[in-house]
Amino acid sequence: MRILIVFGTRPEAVKLAPLIHDLRQRPGADVEVCLTGQHREMVTQVVSFFGVDVDHDLEIMRPNQTLSDVAARTLTGVDRILESRRPDWVIVQGDTSTCLATALAAFHRKVRVAHVEAGLRSGDPHAPFPEEMNRVLTTPIASLHLAPTSRAKANLRAERVPEDRIRVVGNTGIDALLLAVQTLRDRGLDATYGARFPFLRPSRPLVLVTGHRRESFGQPFEELCEAIRDVATGDDVDVVYPVHLNPNVREPVFRILSGLSNVHLVEPVEYPALVWLAQRSRFILTDSGGIQEEASALGKPVLVMRDVTERQESVEAGVSRLVGTSREVIREACNSLLRDEATYARMARRVDLYGDGKASARIGDALGLPPSGASREWAAA
Template sequence: MKILIAIGTRPEAIKLAPLVHELVNHPEFDVEVCVTAQHRSMLDQALGLFGIVPDYDLNLMGQNQTLAEIAGRILINFDDVLVRSQPDVVVVQGDTTTTLACALTAFYRRIKVAHVEAGLRTGHRHSPFPEEINRRVATVLSDWHFAPTERSAMALRAENVPESAIHVVGNTVVDALRIKAQEVRDHAAEFEERFAFLPKEARMVLVTCHRRENFGGGLENICKAIAELGRAYPDTHIVYPVHLNPNVQGPVKALLDGLANVHLIEPQDYLNFIWLMDRAHLVLTDSGGVQEEAPGLGTPAVVMRDHTERTEAIDAGTAVLVGSDPARIVASVSELLDDDVVWRRMATAANPFGDGHSCARIAEVLVRDAKPYRGGEARF
């Protein structure tokens, strides 16, 4: 069984790396990896960390590329890869442009698609943008739907996905975290030295903010809230690894540069980021993956989005949803900094996204179900 795994961004690499290793260890599978490099340097960091060397590298990252540009280039270039690789199954993950375009290209070639992290929904077409639609379209193109939670499976059933095609397996990011978190903790002194600007006993708030729907006014409001928190809590250090996208870099540096206890640093590799999440008193984020990872480290998450497709985190009490309103952000972070009972309740809530063995479950399903299927290019 020839399996081609498509990866475009760092989060995809982190979430698919454990699956790559799991499938390679099964004699039933011949596994290849194709990266579109929708993101470049951040993707390469993650691939290197997990020891993955792509069989195909499309190297499609461009400056300020539009969604249509990157999607079009992936469709054309990934089609060439499919001709060369001749896979029986294409594996995609999540909700990126790579996920959408690679699934569609595989469909055009009548190649089966396995969708990892299937079924997440906010119910709002433009939030997150364009991820909500990317996921929905990937669903109708896929043959296997590996849902992280029962709620995701329910969303798929509501869209008439056959029950036999839905498999609740947990989220593979918990597998990656299980593999790497202990490694980080075993070398804690090295990370403390690497981030020596943080006083050892000081509280730290970690910030991640880069989603497209927050570009412009949303990001400016978030930065204003961070600045207010920095002034209100001078002994608390705020660490913000700033995404390389110029739409993020501009307002962040304009509004936050120069504040003594706000540290704007370069994007971090996965091990550094795990240490920062583990070290943090709380994380202030608009990331989807962080909502899944932070509970595994006992770190409360304040989610700066209007809607989340990971409502399990809200229901479990590991995260709180505040949007980009400065007053709500400041109020929620202040409560977690001031009230130890509230903080402890969130920090000790159980992670609803799995036990770290999702990839083994996916492999079991594919071993059982996958049969060679290659119907050739569709003719119109």
């Protein structure tokens, strides 16, 4: 069975790496990996850490390109590979423009599409933007829907996706997280990362921030930055914010948050460093999707700087909370988790909402490939 796996962003790379390794160990699987060339610095770190060999690189990035540019270059680039390689399956992940454009290219070539992390829905086509619509539009193209949870399956069934085309497999992001945690522990890397972030003080709680949502650009993003500044003003907390490379993120972040001694604005960190920081944190302030899943598996409370989320399971479990981008709401929620131990204890619970570390193996089975005894016996580089 010939399989082409396509991804462009770091979250896609993280969530597909365990699956790539599982499939490449299975008898009868001929797996090729294609990068689009987006977020190259961050994706290269993930590919290196997980030891993923890459077969194709579309190199689509251009200065100041639009979402349509990304989609168009991905569509034509993947089409050329499909024409020459003629795979039996194309595997896409999640909700990016890469995912939708690749699925469309496969549809044009009449190649079956397997959609990893299918069925998540926020219910708002503009939030997250453009991810919600990318995911929705990928659904009618896909032949196999690999849903992470029963809620995701229910969403697909409500859209009349046939039962026999859906598999509930868990989330491959949890596979990757558990592997990274094990690697950090087995290699004794705590001291290594402690030396890398010497400004972190054990006596002070750490708040990890990740924020880059496109729909928040402008005034909402300024408000969330001002809220972070308010929380840090008391000088009894350390804030670490790996700042996304998008200039619409960097300009307000550095303008509003630079100069505070306990707010540490760092360049984007590689995946294992992000996991280490998440483990070290008291709680996480984010607008990211994947971190909502990872935090629940680590037992870290999450404040989600969005009005809606497609990861509603953790909200209902009480381990994450939607706080939007209001300066006042974010500030009060952060201060509550910093100072109210009862509130913190209610949210700081490890819950297996999104996976058990076996999603990749289940996907290989769903594709009809015979298992390999070594399918998960690999380690990060």
